[in-house]
Amino acid sequence: MITADTTHTTDAEAPARGALRALLPALAEHRAMTARTCAAALLEQGSLVALLTLAAHTVGTAVLEGRAPTAVTVTALVALVLVRALMTWREMDLSHDLAYRVLAALRVRVFDGLARSAPARVAGRRSGDLAATAMADVEALEFFYAHTTAQLLAAVTMFTGGSVVLATVEPWLPAAVLPVAVLLAAAPFADARARAARGNRTRKAVARLSADTVETVDGLRDLLSFGALTERRRKLAERGRQVGDAQRAEATWEAVAAAVRDLLIAAAVLGVVAAAAQSVTSGRLHGAWAPAAMALALSVLGPVAESARSLSQAVALRAAAARVGAAVKAPALAPPPAAPRALPPGPLGIRLHRVRFDYGGEPVLDGVELTVRPGQTLALVGASGAGKSTCAHLLARFWDPSAGAVQLLSAHGDPVDVREVSDAELRRAVVLVGQETPLFHGTLAENLRLAAPEADDELLATTARLCGVGKIAPMDTLVGERGATLSGGQRARVALARALLVRPRVLVLDESTAHLDNAGDAQLATALREEGRTTIVIAHRRATVRRADRIAVLEKGRITEEGTWEELTRRPDSALNRILTTSPS
Numbered sequence: 001m002i003t004a005d006t007t008h009t010t011d012a013e014a015p016a017r018g019a020l021r022a023l024l025p026a027l028a029e030h031r032a033m034t035a036r037t038c039a040a041a042l043l044e045q046g047s048l049v050a051l052l053t054l055a056a057h058t059v060g061t062a063v064l065e066g067r068a069p070t071a072v073t074v075t076a077l078v079a080l081v082l083v084r085a086l087m088t089w090r091e092m093d094l095s096h097d098l099a100y101r102v103l104a105a106l107r108v109r110v111f112d113g114l115a116r117s118a119p120a121r122v123a124g125r126r127s128g129d130l131a132a133t134a135m136a137d138v139e140a141l142e143f144f145y146a147h148t149t150a151q152l153l154a155a156v157t158m159f160t161g162g163s164v165v166l167a168t169v170e171p172w173l174p175a176a177v178l179p180v181a182v183l184l185a186a187a188p189f190a191d192a193r194a195r196a197a198r199g200n201r202t203r204k205a206v207a208r209l210s211a212d213t214v215e216t217v218d219g220l221r222d223l224l225s226f227g228a229l230t231e232r233r234r235k236l237a238e239r240g241r242q243v244g245d246a247q248r249a250e251a252t253w254e255a256v257a258a259a260v261r262d263l264l265i266a267a268a269v270l271g272v273v274a275a276a277a278q279s280v281t282s283g284r285l286h287g288a289w290a291p292a293a294m295a296l297a298l299s300v301l302g303p304v305a306e307s308a309r310s311l312s313q314a315v316a317l318r319a320a321a322a323r324v325g326a327a328v329k330a331p332a333l334a335p336p337p338a339a340p341r342a343l344p345p346g347p348l349g350i351r352l353h354r355v356r357f358d359y360g361g362e363p364v365l366d367g368v369e370l371t372v373r374p375g376q377t378l379a380l381v382g383a384s385g386a387g388k389s390t391c392a393h394l395l396a397r398f399w400d401p402s403a404g405a406v407q408l409l410s411a412h413g414d415p416v417d418v419r420e421v422s423d424a425e426l427r428r429a430v431v432l433v434g435q436e437t438p439l440f441h442g443t444l445a446e447n448l449r450l451a452a453p454e455a456d457d458e459l460l461a462t463t464a465r466l467c468g469v470g471k472i473a474p475m476d477t478l479v480g481e482r483g484a485t486l487s488g489g490q491r492a493r494v495a496l497a498r499a500l501l502v503r504p505r506v507l508v509l510d511e512s513t514a515h516l517d518n519a520g521d522a523q524l525a526t527a528l529r530e531e532g533r534t535t536i537v538i539a540h541r542r543a544t545v546r547r548a549d550r551i552a553v554l555e556k557g558r559i560t561e562e563g564t565w566e567e568l569t570r571r572p573d574s575a576l577n578r579i580l581t582t583s584p585s
């Protein structure tokens with residue numbers, strides 16, 4: 001059973017808290033680099049804190065005591081400036097390097113997740129939406145990996161160290177900065193739910209815009225011929241506005257949060273100034289420490305505020321993190337066997353045994369019983385929506401039946417459940433060719449070799465000739481994205497040749513020749529028959545059905561009729577005759 005995709009939250013809903021935490025283990029795979037990044041962040045922040053504090057103390061001493069700074073002090077200040085500059089570069093370089101490495105691995109995992117759950121889960125979702133998860137969401141997480149963890153660690157360390165120094169100078173000075181630091185640190189979590197929900201709204205809006213844009217580009221020809229471009233443009237503009245509105249709402253709240261942060265820091269610095277002034281006037285503190293304490297407070301609170309801002313932004317990324325996490329963890333809908341069984345050698349037959357299947361609602365297949373002997377060609381016939389393609393997808397094990405079994409039969413009739421066969425062996429044994437088999441941007445030869453990269457030029461040429469691909473264009477011709485430079489019939493020929501290169505023992509043709517004219521269909525049928533493999537042909541064309549050794553009719557989720565063309569067409573009231581009345585010749 002295939003259920004609807006549940007990885008998405010509604011617009012207003014905040015995604016689960018754990019979504020961001022789940023991103024952390026990816027850093028563990030780059031422990032050494034994470035440690036170097038943290039060290040660089042510590043040195044970057046530490047050098048600035050030391051520089052500002054020492055400079056303020058030096059100026060205070062110069063003003064109050066009329067003493068010029070010593071050579072050691074000047075050297076220390078210059079050294080701190082250099083360290084700060086060096087570490088700013090180093091920290092940025094390392095944190096981005098780390099983030100890009102993590103993202104590169106994450107992109108592969110998202111792709112693996114999509115591949116694992118394809119096509120069942122993918123079928124229910126729009127390609128633009130999937131592209132948004134694979135690209136935009138992963139990209140958005142760059143901020144989390146490059147600007148959050150190391151900086152937060154360094155900010156906490158600097159603040160703790162700075163508080164200790166302040167306490168050494170004057171025991172109650174930290175009292176002015178501590179409450180502010182706590183408030184700054186708590187702020188991102190105070191409205192985390194609302195912030196995550198706002199982030200979710202933005203990501204949803206971006207995903208919808210992406211899905212509509214991809215659909216528009218794909219369907220440009222039809223939109224143009226129906227004169228529907230203006231309406232589509234209006235829809236895209238509306239989607240763009242929705243993205244803008246969602247982003248504006250985020251920016252507005254971010255601006256308010258920034259103002260509150262600045263206010264808190266200013267209050268803390270004023271508190272430190274007041275406390276230091278009090279201590280200086282009462283004689284407990286040397287006057288030079290007043291500006292130094294102020295500089296110290298400011299320089300340790302700055303990174304805390306910056307980390308609070310980063311955390312706030314990271315909270316808004318929960319939606320992206322949740323979508324990426326769901327894609328990475330997507331379970332396999334056709335899980336691999338624990339102990340794979342080898343397929344018997346020789347020709348393979350097929351048996352669908354009491355197969356039931358549904359897409360989450362009413363059963364599409366409800367006890368299908370069908371056997372195809374090794375080497376036989378069977379035409380599977382049925383009205384539109386009867387479940388023929390679903391049978392084909394079960395045979396290719398895109399997904400598994402909810403009851404019953406899909407089996408491959410040895411020449412002696414011994415069955416092997418496709419669930420027991422390794423993915424690699426099954427892909428070599430059973431090949432499905434659909435009506436809209438996509439071609440990829442590249443040459444004809446590259447498209448043919450997709451399924452059999454090891455195929456040599458001779459085999460390639462023979463197969464291409466067999467399927468009439470040789471007449472289309474030279475093998476090094478670029479076919480354009482999705483085979484856009486080829487006609488429907490030419491694409492069908494390439495798709496069939498590509499399938500034959502695998503030398504499958506079972507070939508499932510789902511309306512694969514529907515784009516061909518009758519002569520082309522007949523020529524390909526001859527080419528395929530010569531190969532002598534077991535074939536299931538799903539077709540509406542009368543001539544294609546007629547050529548099969550046997551014909552099975554699928555109705556109401558079951559095989560209701562089976563026999564040869566002569567047997568089934570002899571009876572005027574047969575289901576086949578009924579279906580063929582509305583089929584092309």
Ligand SMILES: Nc1ncnc2c1ncn2[C@@H]1O[C@H](COP(=O)(O)OP(=O)(O)OP(=O)(O)O)[C@@H](O)[C@H]1O
Binds near residue numbers: 120123364382388389
């Ligand atoms: N991914 C899917 N999710 C939900 N329902 C689906 C999905 N794919 C197919 N269906 C439904 O399952 C039923 C059988 O579809 P299927 O494509 O197997 O029919 P078919 O006999 O191949 O039709 P056609 O001859 O028009 O290609 C239809 O009602 C269809 O709407």
